Amino acid sequence: MKRFNKVVSAAVASAMVLAMAACGGNATDGSQAASSAANSNAAASSEATGNTGADQTTGTSAGTFVIGGIGPLTGGAAIYGNAAMNGAQIAVDEINAAGGINGAQIKFLKEDDQHDPEKSVNAYNSLKDQGMQILMGTVTSTPCVAVADKAFADGMFVLTPSASSTDVIVNDNVFQVCFTDPNQGAKSAEYISDKKLATKIGIIYDSSDVYSSGIKDTFVKQAPEKGLAIVAEEAFTADSKTDFSTQLQKCQSAGAELVFMPFYYTEASIVLTQANNMGYAPIFFGVDGMDGILSAENFDTKLAEGLYMLTPFAADAKDAATVKFVDAYQKNYGETPIQFAADAYDAIYIIKAAIEQANVTPDQSIKEIGDALTSTITTIKYDGITGSDMTWAASGEVSKAPMAIIIKDGAYASVE
């Protein structure tokens, strides 16, 4: 018996040594366990929301670029993440069907971050474990800031379709397809003044959100130069976004002819309802977060009649590229694509253009690909469905012309 005990304890001791060695090996990538847990969660939730294009297997085979996509596929901002992933998937399918990038196919993997920075970093780690070489993401700003730092440490090339905060592009390796927040604010002020929509402006914004307050700040700075008077500047926060009666009342009392709303459509639909209830009918003007308001189930589209929004994409545009994309999107997903889908569609094609220009191959390391694409993207000029003659500064900011759309007869329509 005693002898047996000795054998057992020796076995246990050696097992412990092995286990510790294994721990040491894993410690170089400390969050592996956490990220694979997050991975299975995300896989479960993307199944639940019925997403397509989930043919996800692990590992990189020769001759395949693995592009990762991160965005909110569930949660309050899910409409943006799902639209972006759908748009990207269409681009990937088109490119693969047409022979890939320099003959290499693309594998597109997506992960859910629920618009949460922590979950986004988990999603990033999980995608990296699955062999991601280039990141198309993340879709929303706050998580993107968190992921951008991780990606910078890895030297990975990041192209975000729609994270518009300037905080996103502080690192050299991150580029945007969408306008930055300051740009949106400045362009909105310019547009309102050029089209003589109004001179007395009321602003309602989400002071707890970097996207909303960023746009508001530049709008406020730009407005006096454009001859616009800001008569009311009212905030709300993530914790008090149900009642807007006070903010609207103050705008009305101050005589605002136009209410600028740089926030997302979920809150905007309440603002429009409450303004309607109190009989206040100024011009409402939103930015790209307003996109999607007509897709909210059971939303009374009459409330949004005449709502302007500054967004680079209009689904009713008649150019061949837009028509082709909108048709493919409607065929695959049964709805009209919003701007986020178009941004992501462009993002994949921009990555393709940069890869072709830089002449990188899938067998290079993440950092080699990242460095090559980072220096190449500033030299390319791209014509997409969210803007023509798009060029990039080394800062990561895109340069393209803005466009406004208006809601007319319950549908998005170009202003001109």
Added chain:
Amino acid sequence: MNFLIYLINGIGLGSVYAIIALGYTMVYGIAKMLNFAHGDVIMIGCYTVFLTMTRYGMNPYISVALSVVVCTLLGITIEKIAYKPLRRATSLAVLITAIGVSYFLQNAALLLFGANTKSFSNVVNVPGITLADGALKISGTTIVTVVVCIVIMLILTWFIKNTKAGQAMLAVSEDKDAAQLMGVNVNGTISLTFAIGSGLAAIAGVLFCSAYPTLTPYTGSMPGIKAFTAAVFGGIGSIPGAFIGGILLGIIEILGRAYISSQLSDAIVFAVLIVVLLVKPTGILGKKIHEKV
């Protein structure tokens, strides 16, 4: 004039908090537990009304009644499955379980109904009142919410004072073991409390979503926390206290936003709460309870 408008908006918002707080305070008063899942039961109630009305075209009144039934059953089920096995456990264990139930309901709703925002149509078809040549408007929803809230408060007070089941609730809230010895069915009484509290949640949900018409799986969580604050403010366990606390919370929030800072409205609400609790630790109408050690 603006002050009056703000005041009315404050009462409108406060009455919604009050009606949610009634459910909180009742469950706390009798079962001595904070049911953090209350806000999410409200959300389920809203989805029931939304789906029956928009997908199946039901009459609003029938769908509200149906939602009360669904929430009542849900409340009883939650109590039986999640809270009853913990009757003898520490109150912290029950609290954590309640938070777990809250997350469970949110994620279940996410799975069942999807994450996309739904736009709730107003169920209350009561015309508003216009005063002072159209400068002052009181919406039908606000009037109905305040009236419903007062009616529920009166019925609950009457029910607890004058019926056998109500007396049993009082007895259970005073001393569970003694009540059991006196022949009160403690488990049945607590189930009944949950049933009533959850039924109220359905009505609160319908009124909340009629006033603020967006519906997501997270709709219930923030008003739930505000209503909990209102219940503490008014004195948790006290039914009239929940009403007063809710209305005051709404008015303070709106006036703070209007006259001090729209950014700091929540901070102002909680600052007032802290002052009230420093002066009167049991809340405005709270009774001092002697804890037996």
